[in-house]
Amino acid sequence: MNAGFWFRCLGVGALLLFRLAAASVTASLDRAIVESGETVRFNVILEGEQPTEVPKLPNLPMVQSIQYLGPRQMTQIINGVSSYQVTFQFQLQTRGQGELTIPPVTVTTRGGAFQTPAVSCRIIPKEAKTDRVSLKIVTPRDECFVGETLPYDLQLYSSVNLNQIAPPKMSFDGFVTGQEMPPSNTQTVRDGQAFIVLSYRHTATPIKEGVLSLGPATQEYVLEVNRGRRSRSLLDDFFGGGAELERGTAEAPARKIRVKPLPSEGRPAGFSGAIGRFSVKTTVSRTNLAAGEAITVKWSVYGRGSFNSVPSPQLTALEGVKTYAGTNGFASEDPLGLSGTKTFESTVIMESPSIKALTFEPYSFFDPEIGRYSTVALRPIAVTVRPEAGASAPASTKPVVAAAPTARVADHREELMSLSIRGGRRVPAELPWGRQPIWLVVIVLPLIGLGSLEGWRRWREVRQRRLQPTRASQMRESILSHQAAMRAAAQASQSGEFFAALDVLLRLQCAVILGLPSGDAVTAQVVESGLVPKGLDLDSAEALRRLFAAVDAAKFAPAAESAELSQLRESADAVVKAIQVLEGGRR
Amino acid sequence: MNGIDRWVWRCLSGVGRLWVMLLMGSTWAASDFDQARKAYEQGNPTEAVAGFERALSGAPGGVGVLYNLGNARFRQGEMGRALAAWRQAEWITPRDPALRHNLDLIRRRLSQAELPFWKQWLMLLTLDEWATVAGVLVWVWSGWQIFIRIKPRLADSGSGVRWLLGSVAVVAFLGWVTAWILMQQGPNAAIAGKEVPARFGPLEESDIAVNFADGTEVRVEQYRNGWVRVSDAEGRGGWIPGLQVARYHPRIP
Numbered sequence: 001m002n003a004g005f006w007f008r009c010l011g012v013g014a015l016l017l018f019r020l021a022a023a024s025v026t027a028s029l030d031r032a033i034v035e036s037g038e039t040v041r042f043n044v045i046l047e048g049e050q051p052t053e054v055p056k057l058p059n060l061p062m063v064q065s066i067q068y069l070g071p072r073q074m075t076q077i078i079n080g081v082s083s084y085q086v087t088f089q090f091q092l093q094t095r096g097q098g099e100l101t102i103p104p105v106t107v108t109t110r111g112g113a114f115q116t117p118a119v120s121c122r123i124i125p126k127e128a129k130t131d132r133v134s135l136k137i138v139t140p141r142d143e144c145f146v147g148e149t150l151p152y153d154l155q156l157y158s159s160v161n162l163n164q165i166a167p168p169k170m171s172f173d174g175f176v177t178g179q180e181m182p183p184s185n186t187q188t189v190r191d192g193q194a195f196i197v198l199s200y201r202h203t204a205t206p207i208k209e210g211v212l213s214l215g216p217a218t219q220e221y222v223l224e225v226n227r228g229r230r231s232r233s234l235l236d237d238f239f240g241g242g243a244e245l246e247r248g249t250a251e252a253p254a255r256k257i258r259v260k261p262l263p264s265e266g267r268p269a270g271f272s273g274a275i276g277r278f279s280v281k282t283t284v285s286r287t288n289l290a291a292g293e294a295i296t297v298k299w300s301v302y303g304r305g306s307f308n309s310v311p312s313p314q315l316t317a318l319e320g321v322k323t324y325a326g327t328n329g330f331a332s333e334d335p336l337g338l339s340g341t342k343t344f345e346s347t348v349i350m351e352s353p354s355i356k357a358l359t360f361e362p363y364s365f366f367d368p369e370i371g372r373y374s375t376v377a378l379r380p381i382a383v384t385v386r387p388e389a390g391a392s393a394p395a396s397t398k399p400v401v402a403a404a405p406t407a408r409v410a411d412h413r414e415e416l417m418s419l420s421i422r423g424g425r426r427v428p429a430e431l432p433w434g435r436q437p438i439w440l441v442v443i444v445l446p447l448i449g450l451g452s453l454e455g456w457r458r459w460r461e462v463r464q465r466r467l468q469p470t471r472a473s474q475m476r477e478s479i480l481s482h483q484a485a486m487r488a489a490a491q492a493s494q495s496g497e498f499f500a501a502l503d504v505l506l507r508l509q510c511a512v513i514l515g516l517p518s519g520d521a522v523t524a525q526v527v528e529s530g531l532v533p534k535g536l537d538l539d540s541a542e543a544l545r546r547l548f549a550a551v552d553a554a555k556f557a558p559a560a561e562s563a564e565l566s567q568l569r570e571s572a573d574a575v576v577k578a579i580q581v582l583e584g585g586r587r
Numbered sequence: 588m589n590g591i592d593r594w595v596w597r598c599l600s601g602v603g604r605l606w607v608m609l610l611m612g613s614t615w616a617a618s619d620f621d622q623a624r625k626a627y628e629q630g631n632p633t634e635a636v637a638g639f640e641r642a643l644s645g646a647p648g649g650v651g652v653l654y655n656l657g658n659a660r661f662r663q664g665e666m667g668r669a670l671a672a673w674r675q676a677e678w679i680t681p682r683d684p685a686l687r688h689n690l691d692l693i694r695r696r697l698s699q700a701e702l703p704f705w706k707q708w709l710m711l712l713t714l715d716e717w718a719t720v721a722g723v724l725v726w727v728w729s730g731w732q733i734f735i736r737i738k739p740r741l742a743d744s745g746s747g748v749r750w751l752l753g754s755v756a757v758v759a760f761l762g763w764v765t766a767w768i769l770m771q772q773g774p775n776a777a778i779a780g781k782e783v784p785a786r787f788g789p790l791e792e793s794d795i796a797v798n799f800a801d802g803t804e805v806r807v808e809q810y811r812n813g814w815v816r817v818s819d820a821e822g823r824g825g826w827i828p829g830l831q832v833a834r835y836h837p838r839i840p
Contacts, residue, residue: 286782288800295782416658416692417685419624424651425679427643431836432678434718434763435770443722443760446729453736 023049025107027116030186031199033138033153036097036126039189041069044088044116049109055088055116062100062123064093091189097123133158133223135168135250137215143258146209147275148368149178149306150257151336154200154217156250159193161224163245168200170217170252174210174259178203178308179337203336205306206259215254222247262366266373270314274365276305280313282360282378284348290386294349296326297358302341305365307332312344313378316359320352353385472512475519479508483576490569493562499554502572506547509579524548531579540578543571620652627655632662650679654686661689666697666802667779671833674777674804678836681710697802709766717763724756774804776817779833785825789814796825807832 023046030041044055057066069089076083088107094100101120106113122140139152154168181201188197206212223246262275278301285296299313307330315323326345333340348358360378367374433439482505489498507519514530516522527541527548536544550568554560560568623638639656657672673690680686694701702710712720731749735742778799786793789811799805799819808824809816815832818824 283784283795284798285784287798288782416661417688419627419655419658420651420685421624422651423620423642423649424654426649427653427675427679432714432770434714434716435767439718439722443718443725443763446726446733450729450732450736453733457736 023047023109023111023114025114025116027102027105027119029102029119029121030184031121031153031155031188031197032151032201033122033124033140033155034094034100034188035138035190036094036123037190038126039091039093040100040121041186041188042090042092042102042119044090044105044107045085046088046107046109046114047085048083049111049114050084051086051088052108052110055105055107057090057105058103060092060100060102062094062096062098064095067091067093093189094123097125099123132160133162133221133248133250135217135219135252137170137217137252137255139214139255139257142256143260144206145260145262145275145366145368146206147262147273147306147309149203149205149275149308149338150175150214151201151203151338152214152255154202154219154252156198156200156219156221157188157190157195158198158221158223159195162196162198162221163224164222165198166220168217168219170215171254172204172214173254174208174212175204175206175214178205179335181335201336203338205308206257209259209261212257212259213254214257215252217252218249219252220247220249263371263373268362268364268373268375270361270375271364271366271373272311273309274301274305274311274363275309275368276303276307276365277367277369277374278303278305278310278363278365278376280363280376280378282313282381284358284381284383287382288384288386289350291351291353292349294347295383297323297346297348299344300341301344301363304339305368307337307340307342310342310365312346313363314361315346315348316361318355318359320350320355321358322349322351323347324349350383350385353387355383355385357382471517475508475512479505479512479576482508483573486572487569490562490565493565495554495560495565498560498565498568499551502547502568503551505572505576506544506551509576513579513582524552531582534582536578536582540575544575544579547572547575620655623659624655627659627662632659635659636663650676653679654683654689657689661693665779666693667777668833669693670697670777670802670804671779671835674835677710678713681713693802697800699802699804706769709762709769712762712766714763714766714770717759717766721756721759721763724752724759728752728756772806774806774820775836776805776807776815776832776834778803778805778817778827778831780831783827783831785817785823785827787825789816789826793826797823799827805832807834 025047026045028043028045030043034040042057051071054068054071060066067090069091072087072089074085074087076085092100099120100123101118103118104115106115124138124140127136134157136155136157137152138155139150144150154170156165156168179202183198183200186197186199188195204214225244225246281300281302283298283300285298286293289295297315301310301313312325312328315321324347326347328342328344330337330342331340357380359380362375362377364373364375366372482501486498486501486505489495489501504519507522510522510526510531511517511519513534514522514526524545527536527544531544532538532541547568619638620642623635623642626632626638627635636656636659639652639659643652643656653672653676657669657676660666660669660672663669670690670693673686673693676683676686677690728749731745731752778801780799781801783799783801784795785797785799787796799817803819805817805819805824807815807817810829811826813829814826815829816824816826817832
């Protein structure tokens with residue numbers, strides 16, 4: 001496997017990672033408020049991945065039937081970057097009334113499984129039969145609290161093609177209008193008839209209590225009516241012929257909303273009008289400051305509700321703490337501005353070093369979903385307030401007396417040393433060379449040499465130790481063979497062969513006991529220097545010396561009598577036996 | 588004038604020009620240095636900082652300038668930048684008593700914990716010095732060991748000195764390795780700002796993970812679009828603008 005293979009693997013891995021990172025799944029319902037019995041479109045949108053199967057929807061309590069309408073695929077190439085999107089379209093037949101929540105749906109792709117976020121819409125009771133073109137004001141509920149932001153939909157239903165539509169007109173009694181969204185265009189089936197639905201989403205906030213009217217509303221339109229004289233052709237579609245235009249105005253009756261006042265019981269002392277469900281996060285720009293310095297305290301109020309009425313959290317009044325209101329802002333998380341984060345900033349000046357923490361008033365709000373007030377406690381933030389402004393040390397006014405050219409004098413432990421009067425050593429632009437890993441090699445190199453040498457020495461010793469027994473055993477075999485040759489020569493009275501065998505026998509036997517590699521270096525001297533110190537008895541030593549002397553003499557006059565040879569043989573056997581006893585003791 | 592003469596003349600004139608440039612550079616830098624010192628003594632640390640920074644980029648650009656720059660920053664109340672200048676000087680002259688005093692002073696001012704004894708001891712030598720000492724001792728000890736293996740009859744001579752030398756070599760080697768690890772893993776910058784918020788991402792809109800006090804020693808781990816990701820000794824960290832970090836050395840990883 002070469003480098004190219006690994007680069008290819010890396011590339012494929014990076015591509016997979018990119019694909020996984022780029023893939024996303026979302027889900028949406030085409031309307032937020034739907035009448036019971038109508039169909040609503042549920043879309044699962046997958047981007048950047050290829051699906052392997054159609055997602056399966058679970059059984060939903062307020063859905064009578066689910067119809068899969070098929071996928072819609074779209075590929076875009078923008079600036080050379082292609083993106084692929086597939087939308088799975090489902091049509092849900094609703095029933096009952098309440099909040100319809102579709103839980104996360106799993107979408108299986110080649111790159112893994114993804115889950116959609118949960119989405120929901122409000123199912124409201126079914127109203128009167130819808131005409132060919134009708135306008136409706138739909139709200140999630142018919143009652144709310146004063147100051148609570150109420151979302152509503154203005155929905156235009158049409159069972160025929162709409163050629164033109166004018167913006168709707170709507171009147172309000174006791175409501176303040178809020179955000180609005182661009183109209184959405186969708187389709188629904190109601191009582192077996194298909195309708196085009198144009199939905200306008202708005203918010204309105206009641207400013208007084210009582211039964212208030214939301215609406216009425218009107219919307220002018222122009223329809224394309226096919227009178228049935230002939231069927232429309234492709235040319236009619238293109239040139240606009242074949243149908244008559246019919247002008248009309250759709251009217252939606254006013255919707256009565258019962259607006260309740262905020263309950264007086266349980267109202268916290270610090271409540272100042274926030275309606276919704278919120279949390280608060282507090283941060284400060286600094287926690288370590290000098291007395292008199294200003295810091296910024298920032299509160300982030302986030303959640304869902306009427307953000308117009310959300311007031312700023314407050315610092316607890318403390319001696320020596322001054323607060324100045326600053327800026328605020330709102331970051332919406334949905335187009336209607338019903339959820340998001342509202343931020344408030346205040347400038348705070350702490351004038352006393354005795355202040356150890358900033359404390360905040362509890363933050364209260366009215367939660368319309370449960371119909372009760374709630375209060376969140378804000379955690380105090382510890383601060384350190386130094387007595388003096390600025391952290392710089394006082395400048396020394398004492399003159400430096402009798403200072404050596406390079407010496408610097410400290411007047412006090414808490415004082416800076418005086419300035420250097422020389423530029424000093426050059427500041428290297430490069431990194432210290434001591435951090436280069438090659439230096440580790442330089443340092444370790446002699447250790448490696450030492451280790452290698454020691455290893456080689458040990459190896460040699462071990463090798464010699466292994467070789468020694470082998471050589472000794474060979475020598476022992478040789479001793480036995482020469483002993484046998486000596487006996488045979490003595491019996492045959494062959495003095496030349498006898499002394500030759502005796503010579504080799506004695507040398508080998510001495511070499512074995514002395515641990516020598518061969519008998520070549522053995523002389524009569526070893527009797528005194530080697531064998532006697534090893535414990536050879538004196539008689540045997542004397543006999544050995546005599547045998548060495550006889551061998552030396554035979555080199556000049558090898559002829560000897562048979563009896564003499566037998567005597568020498570017996571003496572040699574005895575001496576060899578005595579030496580072998582030594583060898584056994586050594587072992 | 589033949590070809591060789593022309594070549595020699597060119598070389599000589601080039602060297603001369605280089606020498607003049609260096610001389611002029613050092614003159615300018617020395618002038619900045621003196622003016623900055625004067626401004627400092629007159630109680631004008633801002634002008635002193637500017638002068639020392641000019642001198643630092645000039646020809647001598649010495650450790651004394653770094654030291655003085657730290658003093659001027661300290662007088663200015665910029666603790667993080669003062670600490671960074673002194674820490675950089677410490678890498679070059681770690682045993683300078685004035686520098687050690689000022690570093691102790693700023694650590695007390697910043698309420699930082701006193702350095703443990705082993706770190707103070709380690710800071711007595713620069714990384715290069717540790718490397719040199721360790722290298723020389725290891726080579727001498729190893730050479731001696733190799734020699735006595737070649738000449739075994741000298742094995743008994745000087746065994747005590749050899750043990751001592753070996754022990755010192757081990758200590759020096761460990762000292763170098765520890766100093767190396769400290770440089771690779773330890774702090775390499777100081778926070779330069781009164782209370783710098785470190786954020787979860789390199790964006791002003793990101794949430795604040797932690798607020799760092801001026802002079803907090805941190806390690807710069809990552810860069811992105813003018814932001815740096817830093818972490819302190821306790822592992823807390825986040826992204827802060829690069830201008831609010833004073834590096835000890837521009838090339839230290």
